[in-house]
Amino acid sequence: MSELMKKVREHAKIQGIDNVNIAAHIGTTPTSITYYFDGTNHMNFSKFIRMIHYIYKSEYDDLIIEYCEYCNHFPRAKKAQAVREALDWSMGRWNSELTQHLLDLEKEYSPKTYEIYNLLFLSREGKISLKEFFRKVHYLPYNLKTSDQKNPEVQVLIDLCNMYYCHFREDFEGIYYLSEFTFEKIDKIKSEFLRYSYTICVNEMLSVYYLRSNKIKECKSSADKLIQDDVKALFPFTYLYGLYLMSEIYVFTNYQTSLYYINMAISEIEKMQFTHYKRKYDGMKKQKDFIKIVNEDYEDLCLEDKAERLHYLAMLGDDQSKEEANKVLESIIEERKELTPFETCYKAILNKDLKLMIRAEEMFMVGKDFYYIKLARKFIKEWGGIKESNKIN
Incomplete structure (x- = not known):
């Protein structure tokens, strides 16, 4: 048994969680959980991240680094996939140290996906200007090796970068028209976790188009997909955005519902201990003020914005x-x-x-x-x- 799996199993016992509970939560059998814990079988990232979220609830990012060490026993192709899945997941956590560690590992397996994820990371960290980011994105398709040209993961990542460019330029229709082809490419990806992650990401981008186009039915459908429990467990920032989006959908038509969703978003970001992401936290408080003022409720306003x-x-x-x-x-x-x-x-x-x-x-x-x-x-x-x-x- 690896040290990681030993640690996780012992913590589960302390929490009163047995193999039956874990199996039910991650969609497998108690016997399979036993095999994962004793080292007979390797646990893929999708199951691992669901398991530790269930057992630890929060504050488990350090376990991802240990998971990558655990993956050293995997065949090379499986380890490469596990690292990429962990990297993709980490991009939604805003843990710079963890993401940088995973980027260094990704560089060993796929220089091109490393390059794209690193661009996204640098943009997020404010270490590259938007102009430079989009210049590099523009030239990405021209610098692909033949193998990368046929790699659906690379194709989807480039599409997502272009969607961010459309968003920045407020070309919301561009997001919509590109999404159709992006979904086709996502279907060709072997990794179940990456298919799910990229699909959620495209739906998040599409929701911007639907809202700005006043296509409320379609926007509500996208928002519903973003506030599922599984999204909350795997991609907490996307889940928070989904709650924020729901508050936007109802701001002009149902004050109490709009207020309910923005209060939930603020409560969740506080429970998740993500309030140090000041821009997001402040944005939620600003949105709450907007909702209340539009509906002429001037009690308990923040007014920091x-x-x-x-x-x-x-x-x-x-x-x-x-x-x-x-x-x-x-x-x-x-x-x-x-x-x-x-x-x-x-x-x-x-x-x-x-x-x-x-x-x-x-x-x-x-x-x-x-x-x-x-x-x-x-x-x-x-x-x-x-x-x-x-x-x-």
């Missing part, structure tokens, strides 16, 4: 709030020189400026955001500017 503070003060509308709002607005303009469509909406609310609100509507349209354009249109309708808006459009 300048834009949502402007939103709140503009909605209050009294002289003191207007004075403070103008100071916030000046600060935003000083930082970025120009306003986003949302901030333009808030400025229009502040001054009850119909023409500026119609300008905000145009900005949403130019950005092909046919969902959040509802925010501008809500006030255009309230202020009696429907005919004027239609004339401009």
Whole structure:
């Protein structure tokens, strides 16, 4: 028995978890679990990660490094697959030390997949500019060996990079049209875990297109796939995004449901002890403020985000709030020189400026955001500017 499996089995016993429980959770038999623990059979990554999540719940990233050492006893091809699966999983954990360790291992087995994952990692860490990232992505297909050209995993990774490029350029239709071919390539991948991971990733990207295109039924279908228990266990950040997305879906139609999902997302990120991922955590608190302000509930707001503070003060509308709002607005303009469509909406609310609100509507349209354009249109309708808006459009 390996030291890793001995450690996991002993921890399971302490937790009162037996082989029958583990087998039921990861979809195998108690006998197979016995064989995995005593070293008769090798446990693949998909089963291993589900098992340790079930037994440890959280704080088990160090076990992945030990798992890669455990894989030294695998045939080379199986070890290479296990390392790639672990690397792909780690990209969703935002554990830089773990991902770097797995990247070093991946480089030994596949320089091309290492290159692509490393690009994604450097972009995530802010160690490469978006311009440089997309320049390298553009040239990836031109530098492939014949074997890599036929490798569906390489093809899918390049497609995913191109989807990120589409997202950055707000070319949401580009994501949609590329996804059809990407799903075909995913079907050709041998690894069950990677097929599942890449499918979830494409669905996450598609949800952006569906929401911005105001295709709510399709967006809800994508979101439902992202908030399953198995996604929560394997890809916690994707699960959190799914909850966030559900809060977006209901923001204009069902306040309590929207609030329920964003509260759940905030609660989960705190329980998962991921609050040190400040940008994501702050983004959730900002979204909660947005939901509450849109629905004119001004109790228990956070207001750490300048834009949502402007939103709140503009909605209050009294002289003191207007004075403070103008100071916030000046600060935003000083930082970025120009306003986003949302901030333009808030400025229009502040001054009850119909023409500026119609300008905000145009900005949403130019950005092909046919969902959040509802925010501008809500006030255009309230202020009696429907005919004027239609004339401009």
